[in-house]
Amino acid sequence: MATSGLLGWLNIRWLDCSVRFPDELYSGRPTQVTIRLTNLKPRLPSYLLRIQLLGASCSLTVVNGGATQATSFLHTFSGRGRHAAGAARICSPFPVNFFVRCVEIDCDGEAVAFPAPAAATHAPFSVRDGSSGEIQRTERGIDGDMLTIADYTGTEPLKMIHWRLSARHEGFKVKELGTARNEPVIIDLTAAAALPLEERLSFAAHQINHFSRENRAVGLKLAAGRTIPAASGRSHRLRLLTELALYDATQPAA
Amino acid sequence: MMRLNRLLEILVLLIALIGVIPLYPHLEPLPRVILPTAAIAGLILQRKGIRPPASLFTAVSLLLFLFYALRFGRDNVVVPAANLLAIFLAVRLAGERSNRAYLQTCALALFCLAASTLFSLSPLFLVALVMLLVLIVSALVLLTFNETDPLLALSRPELATLGKVIACSGGASLLLMLFFFAILPRTQIPLWDTMPGQGRKASGLSDRVQPGSTTAIEAGRGIVFRAAMAPLDSQQLYWRAVVFNRYSAGAWVRQPPPPGEESIRPRGAPVRQAIFPEAGKLPYLPGINVTARISGVRSTTAGDLVTTSPAVTRRRTTYEAFSAPGDTLALRRPIDRPFYLRLPKDLPPRLAAAAAKIGRTGRTDQERLSLARELFRSLDLRYATRNLPTGSNSLDLFLFDRKQGYCEFFASSLALIMRGAGVPSRVVGGYYGGNYNELGGYYVITDELAHAWTEIYLEGKGWVTVDPSTWASGFAELGNERNRSLSRRLATMADTLNYYWELAVITYDLERQLQLVNRAGEQMHRLTMPKNLRRNGLVAVLAVAAISIVVLLARRRRLSPEERLLRQFVALVEPGGEMPPETGILELATRMEDPRAIRFAMLYSSAVYHDRPLGREERRELSSLLKALRKDRRRS
Numbered sequence: 055m056a057t058s059g060l061l062g063w064l065n066i067r068w069l070d071c072s073v074r075f076p077d078e079l080y081s082g083r084p085t086q087v088t089i090r091l092t093n094l095k096p097r098l099p100s101y102l103l104r105i106q107l108l109g110a111s112c113s114l115t116v117v118n119g120g121a122t123q124a125t126s127f128l129h130t131f132s133g134r135g136r137h138a139a140g141a142a143r144i145c146s147p148f149p150v151n152f153f154v155r156c157v158e159i160d161c162d163g164e165a166v167a168f169p170a171p172a173a174a175t176h177a178p179f180s181v182r183d184g185s186s187g188e189i190q191r192t193e194r195g196i197d198g199d200m201l202t203i204a205d206y207t208g209t210e211p212l213k214m215i216h217w218r219l220s221a222r223h224e225g226f227k228v229k230e231l232g233t234a235r236n237e238p239v240i241i242d243l244t245a246a247a248a249l250p251l252e253e254r255l256s257f258a259a260h261q262i263n264h265f266s267r268e269n270r271a272v273g274l275k276l277a278a279g280r281t282i283p284a285a286s287g288r289s290h291r292l293r294l295l296t297e298l299a300l301y302d303a304t305q306p307a308a
Numbered sequence: 309m310m311r312l313n314r315l316l317e318i319l320v321l322l323i324a325l326i327g328v329i330p331l332y333p334h335l336e337p338l339p340r341v342i343l344p345t346a347a348i349a350g351l352i353l354q355r356k357g358i359r360p361p362a363s364l365f366t367a368v369s370l371l372l373f374l375f376y377a378l379r380f381g382r383d384n385v386v387v388p389a390a391n392l393l394a395i396f397l398a399v400r401l402a403g404e405r406s407n408r409a410y411l412q413t414c415a416l417a418l419f420c421l422a423a424s425t426l427f428s429l430s431p432l433f434l435v436a437l438v439m440l441l442v443l444i445v446s447a448l449v450l451l452t453f454n455e456t457d458p459l460l461a462l463s464r465p466e467l468a469t470l471g472k473v474i475a476c477s478g479g480a481s482l483l484l485m486l487f488f489f490a491i492l493p494r495t496q497i498p499l500w501d502t503m504p505g506q507g508r509k510a511s512g513l514s515d516r517v518q519p520g521s522t523t524a525i526e527a528g529r530g531i532v533f534r535a536a537m538a539p540l541d542s543q544q545l546y547w548r549a550v551v552f553n554r555y556s557a558g559a560w561v562r563q564p565p566p567p568g569e570e571s572i573r574p575r576g577a578p579v580r581q582a583i584f585p586e587a588g589k590l591p592y593l594p595g596i597n598v599t600a601r602i603s604g605v606r607s608t609t610a611g612d613l614v615t616t617s618p619a620v621t622r623r624r625t626t627y628e629a630f631s632a633p634g635d636t637l638a639l640r641r642p643i644d645r646p647f648y649l650r651l652p653k654d655l656p657p658r659l660a661a662a663a664a665k666i667g668r669t670g671r672t673d674q675e676r677l678s679l680a681r682e683l684f685r686s687l688d689l690r691y692a693t694r695n696l697p698t699g700s701n702s703l704d705l706f707l708f709d710r711k712q713g714y715c716e717f718f719a720s721s722l723a724l725i726m727r728g729a730g731v732p733s734r735v736v737g738g739y740y741g742g743n744y745n746e747l748g749g750y751y752v753i754t755d756e757l758a759h760a761w762t763e764i765y766l767e768g769k770g771w772v773t774v775d776p777s778t779w780a781s782g783f784a785e786l787g788n789e790r791n792r793s794l795s796r797r798l799a800t801m802a803d804t805l806n807y808y809w810e811l812a813v814i815t816y817d818l819e820r821q822l823q824l825v826n827r828a829g830e831q832m833h834r835l836t837m838p839k840n841l842r843r844n845g846l847v848a849v850l851a852v853a854a855i856s857i858v859v860l861l862a863r864r865r866r867l868s869p870e871e872r873l874l875r876q877f878v879a880l881v882e883p884g885g886e887m888p889p890e891t892g893i894l895e896l897a898t899r900m901e902d903p904r905a906i907r908f909a910m911l912y913s914s915a916v917y918h919d920r921p922l923g924r925e926e927r928r929e930l931s932s933l934l935k936a937l938r939k940d941r942r943r944s
Contacts (some may be wrong), residue, residue: 149449
């Protein structure tokens with residue numbers, strides 16, 4: 055009993071825990087959380103570890119001395135904002151299952167849960183076109199505004215030929231149009247102030263993702279004096295979503 | 309990968325086997341047959357995937373329980389209980405393979421081993437116990453894994469590491485067991501030994517000397533006692549146990565010695581014997597003749613120096629005897645002569661006539677003893693244990709017709725002749741000789757060494773030991789044959805293990821514990837500090853501290869080969885050998901503007917930054933690159 059007690063005690067001691075969250079996770083949606091457990095004992099392995107964290111549990115059969123093992127589980131965060139991993143409860147019946155010993159270890163790791171995206175049936179925000187000079191657009195398309203008139207090179211579609219102008223000139227002239235898809239938008243959170251905050255944030259999250267999927271530059275107006283300029287790219291999208299996750303309406307504008 | 313449940317199955321079978329082997333010889337035929345049959349049947353059923361209903365096994369267990377329960381009685385507890393345990397174990401071996409069943413099998417195997425100690429407690433028990441403990445610990449650990457996931461499999465290295473952990477835990481358990489064995493409180497009477505002396509033959513020594521009762525004597529080689537002591541001359545090995553002082557109805561028996569008889573205990577008893585008797589039927593405590601005192605056990609010593617203790621008949625014990633080897637037992641005051649001359653009327657006629665003649669011829673008791681010796685020698689008697697004379701006239705037949713007999717004939721005849729001649733005499737029972745075990749430093753006294761001799765009272769001297777058997781032809785040869793026999797010598801050597809088992813385990817009781825504590829206390833009191841201990845001690849402590857610090861620093865400084873190479877590389881650029889912050893190895897190599905440095909950085913980062921240790925070839929190449937870089941650096 056004494057040796058099994060000592061072994062059981064040692065089995066769950068000198069363990070270090072860290073948690074990895076995905077960089078994009080939404081409130082109310084299941085997310086894979088990875089726990090990395092490091093056995094700080096130089097030689098003695100730790101066996102049969104059951105790890106309880108964030109209300110979920112997962113297990114590791116062996117973590118060798120000085121080694122790190124990872125395991126994961128699905129977790130749904132309720133509510134946007136920062137979520138600390140907190141303390142993991144590590145239990146083990148090793149060595150002889152007479153007693154189950156447990157220990158609590160603080161786990162490094164913090165998650166930022168974005169607002170759950172929700173598609174709005176109507177346009178809740180005033181989505182401002184950024185063509186008024188904020189952004190110089192050079193992309194050409196076939197469905198945007200006319201940018202300029204150019205000579206026909208033989209490669210442009212026939213429907214782009216500006217017949218009236220061509221008649222006045224010796225050669226054909228074609229209309230050069232911008233692309234409507236790439237038109238930058240700025241989502242104005244302050245516009246639909248009548249809606250509950252969480253609903254607004256969910257709609258905004260959905261729109262950010264929606265416009266990003268369409269490869270359009272997206273910006274965000276958080277308050278009267280605070281606007282994040284429109285841009286595209288994953289890191290920008292995550293920045294906007296993080297702003298939404300941490301949005302506090304009572305905070306004064308930065 | 310190895311499936312743990314398969315391993316567990318093998319382990320539990322092994323546990324059952326080890327648990328039941330020491331009990332198997334004591335089982336009745338039915339469990340003896342059922343046990344192996346059930347084990348084999350269980351294996352076959354398991355392999356074929358057949359699962360007989362659990363109710364079948366319950367019914368069989370109940371029936372067999374009833375069968376043995378009816379045989380339980382006040383005097384018959386152990387045998388039915390042991391058989392029942394074996395049957396239950398057999399049922400478990402044949403039945404289902406679940407964690408619960410495995411646990412029950414382990415427990416039953418342990419109970420079976422414990423039950424075997426009710427029949428005999430030999431060193432084999434210790435071997436089996438140690439093996440069983442280690443295996444049960446292993447099985448319990450595997451059961452824990454199996455409980456977590458029945459399909460769990462471990463790789464060979466993982467299994468090897470787990471094996472090491474279990475072995476360490478088993479080793480620690482054994483050490484703890486040893487520690488607790490020494491310190492846990494014990495009872496004076498062992499609770500387990502419910503049948504003391506069962507299965508052991510009665511000692512060759514009996515409570516009466518009755519020559520003529522049988523035509524042949526068969527003394528076994530069962531051990532009567534062991535005596536740890538320095539070796540003695542074989543002529544001195546008379547282990548005096550009991551004095552028979554009255555001859556009645558053809559037998560010498562013991563009566564309490566006459567009141568007032570008091571022997572003078574020899575002063576200075578240089579021969580110390582630590583005696584470990586087997587539990588027997590007789591309460592006498594033998595010791596080398598002449599025994600001055602006996603200690604270590606509660607005992608009573610009569611005036612004729614016969615020491616008795618009821619403890620030796622109840623349990624295995626140990627005592628110390630202090631003797632001064634000799635053949636004379638002096639007395640404080642004259643003996644009660646009529647008591648030691650008392651004879652029955654119906655003495656064998658020829659023996660009585662010879663005694664009367666010696667009585668008439670001899671002028672003193674010493675002369676009469678000499679005449680008796682001459683008579684024995686002239687009769688040309690032979691020492692034998694077969695074709696012995698029997699009947700009421702057996703002593704006459706022994707002396708004058710058959711002329712052969714064993715020690716009881718010689719001792720009885722001489723004692724009667726001396727009494728008939730008017731010289732006080734008595735017969736002494738004990739043992740003569742012993743096989744000395746050089747390894748253990750002790751004598752082994754077996755049943756066949758039981759011996760009888762006489763003590764003759766000579767005025768002015770006291771009781772003088774006279775062994776008439778030595779006057780016979782064939783007696784000396786008998787002893788030599790016994791000692792020369794190779795099998796006997798080997799058996800004596802092999803007995804060493806049993807001796808230490810008795811010494812360390814069987815006779816370890818409360819008294820020994822108290823002795824241990826007392827001895828430890830005395831040692832502490834006697835402990836004196838040598839004069840220069842303080843200075844030497846200080847030096848020793850400082851040396852140990854210095855070594856510890858060096859070892860600790862060395863451990864802290866112990867770097868992996870990768871770290872060592874990196875440090876050497878960094879030292880070429882940075883004087884301190886420390887990597888500057890925010891700088892990578894590639895950047896550092898670029899600063900050196902040497903293709904070998906770039907090669908070093910590429911090779912290093914391709915391994916280390918991909919969580920892979922450097923291979924032998926890679927290390928060699930890195931070292932040679934470093935060497936070349938260092939050479940260039942020195943030149944410049």
